[in-house]
Amino acid sequence: MSDRIGLTGIVAEACHGVLEHEKRAPQRFVADIVLECDLRRAGTDDELASTVSYADIAQGAYAVLTGDSVDLIETLAERIAAVALAPVAVEAVEVTIRKPQAPAGVPFVDEVTGGPFVTVRREHDREVVIALGANMGDRAGTMADAVRALTAVDGLEVVACSPLLETGAVGGPEQPDYLNAVVVARSRLAPWTLLDELHRIERNHGRVREVRWGARTLDLDLIQVGDSTDDFDLRFETEELTLPHPRAHERAFVLVPWSRVDGTAQLRTAAGSEDIRELIDGLPAAALDGIRPGPAWDPL
Ligand SMILES: Nc1ncnc2c1ncn2[C@@H]1O[C@H](COP(=O)(O)OP(=O)(O)OP(=O)(O)O)[C@@H](O)[C@H]1O
């Protein structure tokens, strides 16, 4: 993503360094931070929640610079990168730490821009679970095309894909059976950017939204974003996007293919993290009745 938010020249006097006297006599440290994020949404809705508060990042970085004394500017850069990467909108960060008064045995050009520096770049790599469904047209062909389209999304790396399962339609009007599958991927993208990509792929496959839960050429749902160790980006509730998907826990056509691609997966429900195998075991027998193997495929 080429959109960026920058903070240059955050300056603090602090006691970081390897040498004994650096631990006692404060010297200057300067941090420059570049956040890579998709700013299209914020540019349209004018909402702070769609972007990152640069003041929060600046204060977080300053707290690291003035916090615990460390030996290396690498450590400062790593800690500030972790702070800057935390907001859900941020895809990647670049952090530069300068030490313009460093005791290096040589003069530097000035006391702000000279001296040694380190730059680190870190990007998000969150697990993403995507459910696919189709019950109109060439279902298997469309599903395979959709997986290929997912592999072509910049910032999304498809890791594994479940077998195709044939499932009876749940809810909505009378309609043909579905093919369903689940893809597990990793991504640096913000969840709303991912949703935009899913909608684009749906549109390219003739998806129209007329009847709720009606028949469709292709349906791509974002089931969950983030790993179980994350705690800042797992839950997301806006008008256009709810994460984890609010109906995933009760849908055999999502849970069963997901369990085929990741048998130990957990879904974060309102009740906490739940083993998807336990969720499947808790479904009424009727929910599992209509699920059977679909055609063989190898879309990756
Ligand atoms: N986690 C999510 N994944 C996909 N769409 C979501 C999600 N959360 C909210 N939505 C919103 O739901 C809207 C309707 O999506 P869609 O047409 O795929 O619904 P559906 O498949 O008929 O029903 P369901 O939402 O029960 O799966 C989308 O426009 C999207 O903005």
Ligand SMILES: Nc1nc2c(c(=O)[nH]1)N=C(CO)CN2
């Ligand atoms: N079997 C099956 N039933 C559904 C499906 C689906 O993918 N498979 N999707 C729905 C809305 O997303 C509603 N009902």
